[in-house]
Amino acid sequence: MYEQKRPKPGEDEEAILALEKDFISSVQSRQGKFKPAATAVRKDKKGTNESINMTGPVETTSSTSKKQTSGDQNDVECESDDEKIEGTGTEASAIEDENEVVIQNTIVERTFDASKLLVFSTPQQQPLGSVKTVGKSLFSKGAVLPNSKMSRKSMFAQMFDARYSENNHDTSTPGASSSLVDSSTTQLSTESVPSSGKAKPPVIGDMIHPYLAGMTQAEIMVEQQKLVQTLDPRLVEFVRSRQAKKQIIIDSNDKIGYALPMERPASRNSDKVVNDVHFPTISNYHDMDESDLPIDPKSVISFPGMGHLEYEKLEWAGVVKENRKKFDKLGEGKNARFDFRGMLLTGKDLEDTNTFEKGLHHHGEDMEKPGYTLEELLTLSRSVNSQQKAQALLTIGNIYENAHTGMYDFVLEKSLFELWEHMDFVYALRKGLDEGDKTSINEAVHCLSNIMYPWEEEFCLDFVHSWEYSKPYPWISTKSRNLADSLDPGEDEVDLKDEEMLKIDFLEFFINRSNLLDRIAYFLKGEDCLSEKGMAGIFKMLIRVARHSPNILVDHEVLSIIVKNYISPILIYSSAPTLQGVPVWMAFKIFRILIDSSSANAYKIYEHYNIFPSVISYLAFDDWKSLVVKCPQFIIVESFRIWIAFISHGIAIEEYRSFFPVLMKFFVLYQSIDQLSSFDLVHSGYVFTLLLAILKMRDEAFDVREQDKHSHWTLVKDCVEWVEKTAIKLITIISSPHLEATYDQTTLFWSLSKALLFLTESTMYSDQKISEALINVMKLFLSTTVYGRITSQLREHSVILSSQDTSSRYPSNFASVNALYFGGNCNPVIVFGNALALLTSIYGFIRFTTDRIPLSTVINANVDEYVNDLLNSTLSKLPPSFFVRYELTIILRLLELYPLNSPIRFCLAYRAASEAPKCCSKLFNNLFQIALCSSCNESEIPMCNKIYGGYLLLDESPSIPTTETSDDDTAGVPKKKVKFSRDTKANDGPVTTNFLFEKWSERSLETYWILEPMQRIRTIVSSAPGFLSKNLEEIEMQCKICLQLIDKCLQKYSDFVIRTKKDFLEVYCAVCQVFLMGDPRIYIGRNISATLARILNSLLTCSVVRKFETKGIFSTHSQIHGLPNMFLDFYPDLISEYSENSYFNEVFANYLMLPLRIPEDARLRSNFWIMETIKFLKIRNSTSLIPLEYLTSGIESNSTLLHIYLKLLHSGQITKDRNEFLFNVITTNIQNALNSASVGNSDGQMDQLKENFLQLKV
């Protein structure tokens, strides 16, 4: 062996060069010709980067020569893909950077191919958020994550490869490259075509190009054929089979779709090389066929700690049935990697050398890649090293903070939030709170609070809940979600395992199963002082807990600790150092949420927690800038909100009576209100809201006497002028487009809408009309483009029109603002939201000034279009979204603007009402009232209210259990029975009926609630003999109103109201109740007859009739709602009613004939035909409401009925002159039956029938 001494580190570079020279010469002297695998190169002094640039790539001759052979990228890839690198060789490249010497050392046994760098292997299912697909804009700059194969190379090697691919045309250091290429020591070079002497392998392609360019495609094919023939056929076969295999792999990539559908990196030179790699797109992902996977990816999740599919483990667990081969095709996946800010690292970041500086490299797996996977972070969060732990928790927290914005919704194949469902994950987070050192605790609190607290949503909800009809807002517990219906929490909750609980209700788990509140209480007591960030985290968590359920009020000391330590009024003036940095406004917010939730909770807070004095103190604190607490302006806002929340429940009236005049005096007299409002529009908005709340107190069901009503008014009437002035100012600002950039639209719109609401309300009290100035400004505003733009958003952000499933980003219990989408994008669009809220208040305001503001200016083209779209839109099959209530509010206000006789009113109101979610019964009532009132005459409105009042006004009567889902602990559990009292004389006691909205979850457009009043009238009438004759007029009108509603609904929405034959029967039976009242005078009137005729027409034309053309609709044995018995028993009753009582009413007769279609049960129909008084059914063809074809399509096969027909004709009960229509029906039916019999087998019976029939004709 060569015994010369080796260079040592620190030796002079010149010495190294000398050593090398020495070595080469000595070897050459012994072995003859020799070329070293690597050489030391002297280089010019340049930047480090350039020095790397100058060096050749690390590459073995084998791959180079292959490249030279084929010149075809695909083939190379094919080869390389198949050969699994077992990682035997290591590749070491070292840069002794400061010296300008690069030593490249390759170990030639390595089979490595530069082209591998660019082949994307199939990533596989990764339980921990592997990268799925790329958002539309997020990574638009283009990025490629390194593929799994890359991990076999060191990061330096990768860099070299990248550089090489960029610079493969100018290998500017011939010494280096030639030394590589010419190396003949490779063992694999035997296959290569002897062209290894060529220095620049890719040049072959360049040479071929001009040659090929001169040929036509056919010529190329011919040449190719010739070439193939010269080759060994076995070789061709081999290459082809390889090619086919490769294709399969690429295909499976497509199907599985976990490969990165990254946008093609546009700016990178290496693009040339990756041209042929197929990038699956997003749509591929959706087409993916899960059956192609050897195992259901979801099931892997159940194996904790298994970051990716590992065949051995899965085989051991007995869950994998496929063979190994198929499994291997899956390759490895790509984990999403994040930096410390919680940002996903994309291709560019992964290549950026800055990642070293950022400390994103570590000693775990994939140490060459920057960033951390979530899995790694979770492991690190349990590290014994506290800094590591803290950093990991911080990063996880940041990741979730980003995730809440929806940033990762489309990027990661698995939502980060779904990780909640894993015990391991949650356990790791919760454990962080119990750590010993402060840093870790602080970070753990930060992390957990970031996970729990979607800040955008919170920001949004604060605004949203201040809009009209926003209350009650839903708890975010699963109790208010359908999800839990099947599980029925409350009963089985205790039995749920922790894992199951996590899946259902993430927060519930934390509150009840992890002692989170105890721990928080401990922190709040100040025994383990947390940092500012930690305190904020604690309050954030509590805010979410408060949003989750009111349980925190009952069974925990946390709130009392907060009151005692953080919001006690004494603390304000004492400039207590303990408050320093503590976000007291968050503490206020916790209370405000609870107060807002229901009056019961508000009372509880008022009684048990002494927060009101400090609220007032903060409001009265004239020098709020000097407050020691964090964000004093937020505290003022929150104080306002709490006060408003209390007042809206009618609580703390005494306090407001004594304090409010002082406050108002303070505001008005010292003009600090102007100061306050100029400081922030949010504040003025809350002042308006407060004034409004005071005025509106009369609406609440509390003991407010008449004089109080006026005292409310006297309190606020001084402010009207100021509010009006401000409103004018605000409208002027909005109306001038050039000012647009100078104000914050969100708050301005919101503030203005509050001002308008107050002014609208105040018009009810004062005799003064709204000032001319305001109306003029309003008129001006309505004509501006700003108004046009806002109205155009109506359509753009309509929830009803988009009728999309507003499923949450969150798997378990986060009622997410993404339902507020309005457009479908991820952001809660608060700007649009507030603009639409402004529209609501504008419409509400204009309602009182319609005489002065023409309707045509209000309802511009945009609104018109929106309304038309709404009218023509199909009813969605999705359950109504919670956030649709705000759109419905706009529609409600808009509807109030339309004149009473406008045809739009009914349809729009009905359409909107059908979209109302269960929790908004007040809104629904109002919409439905409009629908009702526009379906009847003005004189009938009180009656109409009376009929439907029992249903609609349920929640407004204090004695009746409330229907709100989220009002109390039994929220979400629909009450099956509700008692309601009727205003009728027949009322002997409360009647228990089915709860009207029982079926709301299915669809509010159930026939049920349209028809129920009709059934009810019938029940009342039949319950007391003589009741009808005494109240005939009233009953008649009630029936008329009910029928009008049914008529209106059917005219517009028959296909939605009647979807099944059961619906059809229900409508039919409900309408027929009017005939069964026992007095023909009810339905004999001309108006009501016309309504009944229209309903019949709607029934005949509805799609169900067409659908069941050859099947029976009426021949059902199932129970029909509202009928004590089956239809088979109901129909004879109807017939006998006809002959006993009806004056042979024609409409009645038509209804009677409806079940006479031939597909119906013969027993049912014979009831009609054997009726004694059938001869008095004198309908003529021209007067019949039912077309003849309806009753005669199909062939009568029942011989009994045929005989009945004949007998009717024989006996003269039905004659052509008297009963034209029936005669036609009978003769056509007989004729059809005879015709069909003559075609088919005719037995004796038919012959006889025919004979008889012919005789008759003669």
Add this chain to the structure above:
Amino acid sequence: MNAPPTFESFVLYEGEKKILVELDTKVPNAAIFTINKEDHTLGNMIRMQLLKDPHVLFAGYKQPHPLDPKILIRVQTTADYTPQDALKNAITDLISELSLLEERFRDAIKEKQEGID
């Protein structure tokens, strides 16, 4: 147990009228006759007789409740004819028809007896 005494179905109380007429205000030439202490036996008969009258547009009867021994007959006639007349005529016709029936029945029995004797 709760059944009304049987006599209630045929004994008129003091002051109780056998027949009551109520004109229908909404429908021209229509009236409701309430006949106390009668049932389907009479109701159906009168109804069928009324329906045979070409001037009767509508005739129907009902017993509002099976335990309530009364029937309501609703009659509507053509313009030149009142429901009362229609009912009277129907009853007269029924009486004569029934007496004819009785007469014939008696005759038949007589014949039979004579034949046997």
